[in-house]
Amino acid sequence: MARAVSNRRKVGYTIAAWIIGLAIFFPILWTIVTSFKTEAEAISSPPSFMFFNWTTENYTTVLERSNYFRHFWNSVVISLGSTVLGLIIAIPAAWSMAFVPAKHTKNVLMWMLSTKMLPPVGVLIPIYLIFRDVGLLDTKTGLVIVLTLINLPIIVWMLYTYFKEIPGEILEASRMDGASLRDEIIYVLTPMAVPGIASTLLLNVILAWNEAFWTLNLTAAKAAPLTAFIASYSSPEGLFYAKLSAASTMAIAPILILGWFSQKQLVRGLTFGAVK
Amino acid sequence: MTKTTRILMGATALCGMAAIAQAETLTIATVNNGDMIRMQELSSDFTEKHPDIELDWVTLEENVLRQRVTTDIATKGGQYDVMTIGTYEVPIWAKQNWLVPLDDLPEEYDAEDILPAIAGGLSVDGTLYAAPFYGESSMVMYRTDLMEEAGLEMPDAPTWDFIKEAAAAMTDKENEVYGICLRGKAGWGENMAFLTAMSNSYGARWFDENWVPQFDSPEWKAALDDYLMLLNEYGPPGAANNGFNENLALFQQGKCGMWIDATVAASFVTGDDSTVADKVGFALAPDNGLGKRGNWLWAWSLGIPAGTDAEDAAKTFVAWATSKEYAELVAEKEGWANVPPGTRTSLYENQEYLDAAPFAQMTLDSINAADPNNPTVDPVPYTGVQFVAIPEFQGIATAVGQQFSAALAGQMSAEEALQAAQDLTSQEMQAAGYGQ
């Protein structure tokens, strides 16, 4: 009896969850579907969900017109580079905050987060002038530096909350065994924190990949990532829904696939200390 | 700090060395309009002729492009070697010595062939500072079939009264046919381009001879009232967010009876993407019998920023892209109707072009009907038809455009919008030190 009830419930939950899940996913699905239509079909009324002539001509057009692979490669280098650089700077900082807390640790952390509230448009011109003077305009190096600084507070915070959950006694013990501070961080702490570091890495790759203000404003041709690629399809003359959909799909697909494959790792550390 | 600086310097030096090792590369910033995208596709012709020059394209949506290139040239960022700019920017930038003068183009380029109205807008003191890629005015595009159904006949030079009558007669909201489509999206190059040109034909002007804003004049009131009435009664839903591209899509889908916009749209509404390609007629922009028509003048042009390290290569490219040979190249690959219009006299004397492009004569007439040096009925201290050629204009006009789009969305009345426009324009002009 009880079994039947819970099974009926399970059916109910399944249906409800699937409906909501599909509704949330629908805009992305619709974009992907539209990218395989012709421009005329993309605006036809009533719209067709399945039964149209599937075509890949939009992808061919987009690939011919833009240097997709350069943009893609720039996005990879910039998002990975800034995340790795950020981790290198943040791991020691998070270690010291988590295991050697001082009186102002919490204030420092909150101050770090508050630097992220700086509206980027307000400081674009100064940054542009500085970048011009040091020759960093339109370079991947320049974008790696900016994105590292932008995401550093989040990286520090995520790592800090994760490190805090690691019992300090283990580190004590390794210290007793004569491990140096460096060994302690590299051989004891880091392996234990791998899930947290992996999750931080993933989240920041996503944030850096999608960052659209600095990446668009500090680049021209050589270092422009996928956000700039999208800006050339945003509202051209004439019908553009299908081409826009194809370009959008190409811009989000890599990160979407990465996100899906690594969602377990992403979720595991994505707690920001919210779970005791 | 010093260490960081040193690392930065090191990175810079590396980048610099990498640049020297390569062949000469031109970075070209361009807008994502159809004619420019075609230029990009055909540019292999250029690189075959000039194997020592590589081309890097930065194609951006118009507003993003304008912001990017303006920031770069004003800060001397040096990211671009060729920039796509318009009739508004060229004289202002040229006066700042930001552009390389194009007075030494080769003989065979035949600079004399450029339409005088277009060349005038791109020159300062008789020196050309940017080469026109395509030129445009505005005109009425209409559906001949719907006009016939409505029992009306479009004159070659309609009045605003006729436009109102025709819009009313053509509107059939049940079937999603809207009598008239106009720009409503806020922006100095969007709704304000249209409204400024329209207001010229109503006898209105932005400023009087002492730079006093004129939005409190009855002429502006009449122009704005008619604009709002046309769009509210006979326009498509969402007009307040429609710019050139949105209206083009609507017209191509057969949802507009008339559309008053850039002449360059003619080849798109009669092209392959259009569902109404064989049912489009053209007429001059309307007037009110005051001697000025509501049409503008614009040329998307290629300029070379002063201080570029590849000036000669950039000139070679600009000359190629705006040459007669380029027009022939497009004609050969895509047909004469797709040649960038509105820049050269010779194009309008070419019978093949005139045969292929039914809109050719109307485009030329519209361009010739615009007079940037004498744009309004009453005298004004500025030049420019749908803009005022001062640096402050784009900011002011964008803010004014916001007010007018709010009026179109029904958030405020025409009076309130005009009052707000008058106030904010006065404030900005005072802050900028005009009329003192």
Next chain:
Amino acid sequence: MATQHSRSAARIMISPAVLLLLAWMIVPLALTIYFSLLRYNLLMPGTERFVGLLNYKLFFNNPAFFTALLNTLLLVGGVLIITVVGGILLAILLDQPMWGQGIVRILVIAPFFVMPTVSALVWKNMFMNPVSGLFAEFSKAVGLQPFDFLTHAPLASIIGIVSWQWLPFATLILLTAIQSLDSEQMEAAEMDGASPLSRFWYITLPHLSRAITVVILIQTIFLLSVFAEILVTTNGGPGNASTNLTYLVYARSLLNFDVGGGSAGGVVAIILANIVAIFLMRMIGKNLDA
């Protein structure tokens, strides 16, 4: 003890992060403050001059300022309410037994991976467009007049788009928190005859308070500077109906190229953001025993 040693080591290890962020904050901020005291239009080089606080006066006198301030608060508040409430409900649902939970979770988190520009373009053109968007098609199919979202409810539309992007993030964090809930406690409450509602109110919600705090804090940081969505969909209009502070500063500095005015606006926005930050930290500090 090793405290002395590790304290100095700790200071050394935290310093790169602190110094870098300090430089990143101070250098542009100092330049911005300096520019904000100048009349400085990018299009008119050579006319820069010191004008004191004039730019601030003009910025505050601009009627758009208060609209923008209000819109910023509405945008942040609206998205927070939708994502937190929606996130809790969705997290509870996803925590129930069901078939294909993994796939549903994949579907739900997908919007988080989409670039803001792309999601704004897709929503604007393919859904909210009053002539050819999907919503208009649905309205027409059921015989209703299509609603013109971006003209008549611009801010609400943007709140909707941004909420769609952030709902996955809230759901994920809240779901992890719910899954750590002690099931024995729940079962005990159920035995005692507590209704599902009171179980939620007295057990689940208090347990989630830390997670909710985290969601609010992180999202606020990002929501204060929402920009791409507005630029792509409405350009801040009609009028100023969807202009937030970030967009207002953008309009001044990159549409008017008025660097002086834009910088003044930037400084104001930074100050306001920090007030919000302090307020948040106070509220949240208690909840986050760092």
